[in-house]
Amino acid sequence: MRAVVVRSFGGPEALEIAEVPVPAPGPGQVRIRVEAATVNPVDVATRAGLLAKGGLMEAGPIGIGWDAAGVVDATGEGVDAFGEGDHVIGLSDRLVPLAAQADYVVLDADAVARVPEGVDAVAAATIPLNALTASQALDLLDLNSGQTLLVTGAAGGVGGFAVELAAARGLRVVAAAGDADEALVRELGAAEFVPRSANLTEAVRRAVPGGVDGVLDAASLGIPAREAVRGGGAFAAVIFGADPLPLRGIRVATVGVRADGAALAEIVALVERGALTLRVADTYPLAEVAKAHERLAEGGLRGRLVLTL
Ligand SMILES: NC(=O)c1ccc[n+]([C@@H]2O[C@H](COP(=O)([O-])OP(=O)(O)OC[C@H]3O[C@@H](n4cnc5c(N)ncnc54)[C@H](OP(=O)(O)O)[C@@H]3O)[C@@H](O)[C@H]2O)c1
Numbered sequence: 001m002r003a004v005v006v007r008s009f010g011g012p013e014a015l016e017i018a019e020v021p022v023p024a025p026g027p028g029q030v031r032i033r034v035e036a037a038t039v040n041p042v043d044v045a046t047r048a049g050l051l052a053k054g055g056l057m058e059a060g061p062i063g064i065g066w067d068a069a070g071v072v073d074a075t076g077e078g079v080d081a082f083g084e085g086d087h088v089i090g091l092s093d094r095l096v097p098l099a100a101q102a103d104y105v106v107l108d109a110d111a112v113a114r115v116p117e118g119v120d121a122v123a124a125a126t127i128p129l130n131a132l133t134a135s136q137a138l139d140l141l142d143l144n145s146g147q148t149l150l151v152t153g154a155a156g157g158v159g160g161f162a163v164e165l166a167a168a169r170g171l172r173v174v175a176a177a178g179d180a181d182e183a184l185v186r187e188l189g190a191a192e193f194v195p196r197s198a199n200l201t202e203a204v205r206r207a208v209p210g211g212v213d214g215v216l217d218a219a220s221l222g223i224p225a226r227e228a229v230r231g232g233g234a235f236a237a238v239i240f241g242a243d244p245l246p247l248r249g250i251r252v253a254t255v256g257v258r259a260d261g262a263a264l265a266e267i268v269a270l271v272e273r274g275a276l277t278l279r280v281a282d283t284y285p286l287a288e289v290a291k292a293h294e295r296l297a298e299g300g301l302r303g304r305l306v307l308t309l
Contacts, residue, residue: 001020002020002286006061015290017286017289030090039305040304042066044293047293052095066100067089067128068090069089071087072085073104081109089112091129092111110261117272119278126306130157130160132259132264133161133238134158134165135165146170148171148214150214150225160184161276163175173191176196177194179196211228212229214229226247226252235253236253284307
């Protein structure tokens with residue numbers, strides 16, 4: 001079968017479509033015949049070597065891809081929740097030799113959930129990584145209904161889901177996004193909009209005197225985003241090492257997404273109720289994964305790039 005791997009770190013040219021044996025599911029695992037797999041900033045970080053400090057590559061190639069949507073074609077011992085033929089999505093959340101961008105991926109059954117009713121594999125593949133990250137970041141922030149949340153990068157993959165999930169939790173969302181993104185983020189549920197061209201801190205504090213209760217900094221703006229938060233508020237970063245100092249009693253934490261099939265199933269239910277919007281910017285055949293990386297690097301996407309298999 002085909003699998004996207006890197007054997008040495010670098011630019012898009014470091015991506016290789018390798019021919020490898022089809023993996024077998026172990027106990028508690030399912031094998032998914034992958035129909036669609038997204039391309040995310042984390043793939044760029046992985047192939048550039050930013051996620052593998054400590055010499056992991058010495059152990060062999062690293063598989064690329066976190067989100068998979070497809071059909072279960074084999075199950076390991078002890079798996080009752082899924083069977084052959086089930087349409088599922090799942091998160092591959094570790095650096096492993098074979099990841100989601102492959103003809104088949106083996107995942108722990110508790111990293112998997114059923115595809116939302118009426119949603120095709122391409123759109124479904126956009127859910128696990130970004131929606132779980134947004135949800136787990138909101139959990140870290142631990143805000144209550146009625147409180148205010150700033151989401152930076154609100155038109156992006158993580159940010160867009162964060163706006164919708166936060167609004168569904170009863171938070172008042174201030175969305176910071178590109179100047180042309182106001183209609184999009186308001187449609188997702190933002191109460192206030194701050195364009196990228198504005199001074200972030202000042203604009204947020206004008207909209208919310210005293211500062212917001214928390215920020216989910218999906219665009220990794222750091223200090224200007226922290227300065228928009230009230231004393232004693234909360235800050236969720238999305239990149240380790242890009243978190244600002246916790247001045248003024250602000251709780252700063254970095255989300256590190258983890259697979260969670262039960263939480264993913266709750267997210268699927270929200271999709272089925274129309275509470276989450278799935279956005280696909282473009283699709284590429286697996287063989288054109290390097291082109292997808294080049295397009296992602298150009299920026300300006302409003303929706304995920306998805307590889308089809
Ligand atoms: N820690 C974890 O577990 C975890 C999990 C998933 C993702 N992440 C990280 O989260 C980050 C976001 O991921 P993503 O998939 O959402 O990326 P994305 O889809 O590219 O979204 C980022 C968004 O931020 C916007 N942006 C950039 N600068 C901005 C500014 N100054 N003001 C307002 N908006 C701005 C971008 O707009 P343009 O495209 O127009 O520039 C884009 O819409 C990435 O760094 C990713 O690696 C972390």
